[in-house]
Amino acid sequence: MTSVTRSGSVQGAGGGVLSPARLGQLLRRPEAGSLLGLLAVFVFFVVAAGQIFVSPAGFASWLNVAAEIGIVALPVGLLMIAGELDLSIGSVIPASSLTVAIISGHYGLPEALGIAAALTVGLAVGFVNGFIVNRSGVPSLIVTIGTMFAVMGLTLGLSVLLTGSTSTSVVPAPFYKAILGQFVGGMFQITIVWWAGFILVAGYLLHVSPVGNWIYALGGDRKSARNAGIPTDRLTIGLFMLSGLAAAFVGVGQAMVYQSAQVAGGQSFIFNSIMCVVIGGVLLTGGFGSVPGIVLGTITFAMVNQGIYFTGFDPNLGSVIIGALLLLAVLMNDTFRAMALSYATRKTPGGPKP
Numbered sequence: 001m002t003s004v005t006r007s008g009s010v011q012g013a014g015g016g017v018l019s020p021a022r023l024g025q026l027l028r029r030p031e032a033g034s035l036l037g038l039l040a041v042f043v044f045f046v047v048a049a050g051q052i053f054v055s056p057a058g059f060a061s062w063l064n065v066a067a068e069i070g071i072v073a074l075p076v077g078l079l080m081i082a083g084e085l086d087l088s089i090g091s092v093i094p095a096s097s098l099t100v101a102i103i104s105g106h107y108g109l110p111e112a113l114g115i116a117a118a119l120t121v122g123l124a125v126g127f128v129n130g131f132i133v134n135r136s137g138v139p140s141l142i143v144t145i146g147t148m149f150a151v152m153g154l155t156l157g158l159s160v161l162l163t164g165s166t167s168t169s170v171v172p173a174p175f176y177k178a179i180l181g182q183f184v185g186g187m188f189q190i191t192i193v194w195w196a197g198f199i200l201v202a203g204y205l206l207h208v209s210p211v212g213n214w215i216y217a218l219g220g221d222r223k224s225a226r227n228a229g230i231p232t233d234r235l236t237i238g239l240f241m242l243s244g245l246a247a248a249f250v251g252v253g254q255a256m257v258y259q260s261a262q263v264a265g266g267q268s269f270i271f272n273s274i275m276c277v278v279i280g281g282v283l284l285t286g287g288f289g290s291v292p293g294i295v296l297g298t299i300t301f302a303m304v305n306q307g308i309y310f311t312g313f314d315p316n317l318g319s320v321i322i323g324a325l326l327l328l329a330v331l332m333n334d335t336f337r338a339m340a341l342s343y344a345t346r347k348t349p350g351g352p353k354p
Contacts, residue, residue: 031293033332034280037325038300045303049310058310060187066302067195069272070295071250074202075243077277077294081206082239083219083286084140088129089247089273091151092122093266096251098159098168101261105170106163115176115252122248123241125151130237140240148270156263167262170255181256191253198246203291211235219286275322276301279329300325 045053052058072089079086096118104114129147133140159166172181182190206212214235217225226232247269255261280297282289304325308318 029290029293031281031290031296033329034293034296034300037279037329037332038296038303041300041303041307041325045307045310048313049307053307053310056185057187061309062299062302062306063192064189065306066298067189067191068250068253069269069276069302070195070298071191071198071246072243072269073273073276073280073294073298074198074291075239075246076273077280077282077289077291078202078206078215079140079239079243080274080277080282080284081219081286081289082215082236083222084133084236084239085144085274086126086129086140086240086243087144087270088125088148088151089243090267090270091148091155092125092244092247093251093254093269094261094263095125095151095155096121096248097255097261097265098155098263100252100255101168101170102159102162104172106168111172111176114170118252118255119245119248122244122246122251124244126241126244127237129244130233130240133240134233134236152263159263166264167260169260171259172256177256180253181259189257191250191257194249194253199291199295202294206291215239216287219288272301272305275326278326281329281332284330297329 049058072093076086076089099118099121100111100114102114103109103117104111125147129140129144132138132143132147136143156166159168179190180194184190184192206215214225214230217228217230218232218235222232247266250269251261251266254265276298277289277294278284278297279300280289280295281293282297301322304318304321308315308321
């Protein structure tokens with residue numbers, strides 16, 4: 001139970017007082033808008049779909065989707081906070097899937113070798129992206145579009161050259177199937193556990209380690225960050241390599257789950273991951289966002305993406321809802337950022353007084 005004190009503060013059941021100032025401070029956090037959006041979407045589908053949406057099967061349907069997209073969205077979010085963008089993930093996912101399928105499926109080599117090669121592909125593409133962005137000064141949007149098409153072409157050409165086909169099957173050993181492609185309880189993918197691990201790593205990098213301040217500084221002003229002694233070039237390359245590694249990991253997981261890989265796959269992850277990040281409160285201009293917000297945005301996107309199938313609505317309305325949600329998220333992000341800056345200004349000595 002909660003009660004309102006005479007001063008207008010909200011008092012919780014434990015006796016703690018949530019003052020208007022404290023409440024306002026919470027609402028100014030980057031993930032505030034995404035939390036409100038998640039609650040609204042959850043309530044909407046509970047009412048529209050009924051108990052099936054909150055049943056184990058309902059939870060599994062959107063958690064499985066959230067886990068796959070979420071693993072990619074986390075490093076993409078870190079890149080966006082740093083003021084960069086990575087579209088090459090759409091080609092890294094099928095490239096890594098085919099790498100492990102060709103090495104371990106077509107040629108019958110150990111799965112460990114195939115997985116290592118697939119992850120190396122992601123790291124290599126990320127390194128190339130970061131190196132070109134640093135050396136050329138070309139916006140990362142253009143650079144990663146170029147590498148995306150280059151990787152797509154190489155994947156198609158090498159797949160046909162080595163296997164004579166654009167798709168390859170792979171039957172993983174029980175151990176690798178269990179840790180990368182298993183369904184727990186017959187419904188929940190083991191990928192959810194890996195997603196939790198990625199969340200912890202990304203949360204530590206952004207909110208605990210000094211690297212987090214470097215990422216925010218890079219997204220705020222790259223030149224000022226470099227002048228402050230931040231290794232901007234190495235940081236940029238590292239973030240792109242992390243994005244490539246996450247995309248490659250998802251590609252390996254898909255190969256283990258579906259026991260096949262094909263050239264045409266992974267394109268949906270490009271815009272879906274960006275939408276999750278933006279819904280999670282990350283600004284497209286960089287310098288603002290949080291890992292909890294990205295996680296909330298990913299869950300919200302997955303709920304809409306899958307929840308529409310539990311209702312009697314036209315499934316095409318899911319795209320309408322996602323589009324409206326994305327537009328609303330962008331507007332809310334700007335609002336919450338303005339609130340945060342206003343609060344920080346009032347707290348700064350010599351700044352404007354309330």
